[in-house]
Amino acid sequence: MCINHTNRRDFLKITAATGAAVAGVSALAAPASADAHDHAAQPGDKMALTNVRIFDGDQITSRRTVVIENGRIGISTLGARRIDCGGAVLLPGLTDAHIHLRDVNTLHALAGSGVTTGLDMATFPPSLVNSLRGLPGLTDIRSAGTPAVAPGSPQSQIPAFPSDAVLTAPEQATQFVRSRVAEGSDYIKIIIDEPGLSPETIKAVTTAAHSAGKLVMAHATSTATVVRALDAGVDMIHHVPMDSALSASVAARYVSSGTVAVPTLTMMEGFGNLGIPGMNYAAAEGSVTALRRAGARILAGTDSNLTPGIPVQPPYGISLHHELELLVRAGLTTREALRATTSLPAQAFGLRDRGAVRIGNRADLVLIDGDPLADITATRAVRRVWVGGIEYAPVTG
Structure with missing residues (x-):
């Protein structure tokens, strides 16, 4: 069963363009000597x-x-x-493979919890992202910049959302990718929902991104949208279905295609606790179990944000430790969970100097x-x- 329109709009806000400032910074324990x-x-x-x-x-x-x-x-x-x-x-320094940046306080909270690399999955304008790059002693970041969205989506209604990221036809894909590359995006993000971008548009964006040498991230929160992402040949799928657990056959497609999973169980757990029909955390956990059994690569990401209007806001930094615990509960070994936040994201994102x-x-x-x-x-x-x-x-x- 697919998520209905109202609930779908609520969930899509997860990947709205920015996070928000954190109120404080997690403290370190006593030093070694x-x-x-x-x-x-x-x-x-x-x-x-x-x-x-x-x-x-x-x-x-x-x-x-x-x-x-x-x-x-x-x-x-x-x-x-x-x-x-x-x-x-x-x-090795920990990596959170799904965050939403806001300001320098974000980096302090991440670093204070041992997260030395943060992979942002939608933030604009580019000047904000660039102001947070390369700050000595603070978490190193990469960013998708502005994601591709459908007309009428929650993201498209954000004030000042770039109009060239609202795609109505496959022919717009190449210019969308060119604009993101020019702005400095490290990879390309697509919001896949129902209704939303057409399969042809999703495929066109993926093809254009790959031609530009960029990885493609897909937001997908139902079984149907996961299948659409797999059909398009994206590199990573963020979130897992909450309508029903992934079947063994769909999980196997991640492996055969080399698609990486970033389940963001912390966020899924939060939405599951809201009692919204069609948002079942057991389905999300079951999807991770199926992915692990299939042998898919799984990365740790939290969807940390403080975006106004979002009912679930995992805190920067400390929520990654909870994500590791949820991954273990879903069937990963502790060794696999540690790899999911160290060596595997470094490999998946081509960050060869860490992990x-x-x-x-x-x-x-x-x-x-x-x-x-x-x-x-x-x-x-x-x-x-x-x-x-x-x-x-x-x-x-």
Whole structure:
């Protein structure tokens, strides 16, 4: 059963163009040592994190030393300031594969919770996105910019929404993609709904984006729209159906086509709790279970936002830890959940300099207490965060 028009309009607002400012910043727990607290990392500072156990993508290693030098993971400890981490676990910086940016407070909240890469799924104008790029010591971002939408959609009615993103025919697809590329969008987003963009238009946007060397993200919240996205050949499908769980055959299509899933269970859980007919969280969870059984690639994304009028607003940063817990409840192993927020998004988005604690990679690192392979909630126990080799320090005052 498809989501009715009223509920569909409510749900489509999830991907409205902007998030909103966060009210505060999640605090870090006590640092690994008094010496570490007194000497936060600065750009170019060389450090040796000693006595750390590393999540290497498969297991938690024995105690080792990780060098940070010039924003990268280095080799030699010569001349490095040593920080004894006392056996704490070091994770690659976490990635949230579905957020909505608002302002610099967004980046503070993300970094404070260990999210060192944020993948924005719809924000405009381009000047806002560009103002948040490359800020030293704060979460690194990528963005879809303005998504392609249908006439009459909630997004199309947002004041100042770019008119060239409201598509009425496939012939507009090439210019839409050109405009997004010119504005600096890192990938292209399409809102797929019923009624909405025609299958021909969705396919045309996908083809134009691929010709421009851009990945295509699709918003799809029902089984029918997921199938439409798969038919069009998009690269990633964000959200999962809430009308009915994906069948094994549809889940298998993700695998055969190489399509990546970003379920955003945190958002789906929130809408499921509203009691809206046709929005059943059990269907969303069941869809993830089916995707995992099929062997699909699954990424962790929260749909964090503070967009006015949206009834579900996962908080930036801390909600990613809840997303990992929901993925585990849906059938992923703790190892798979950790990969869903580290190595897999790096691979899927072509971010080859992150996602693993590896020499030469960006020094995006999260130090936590506990063993997340034994208990995924251990990711919440953030002790310290480095973004590009700079230790994150919460804002005060």
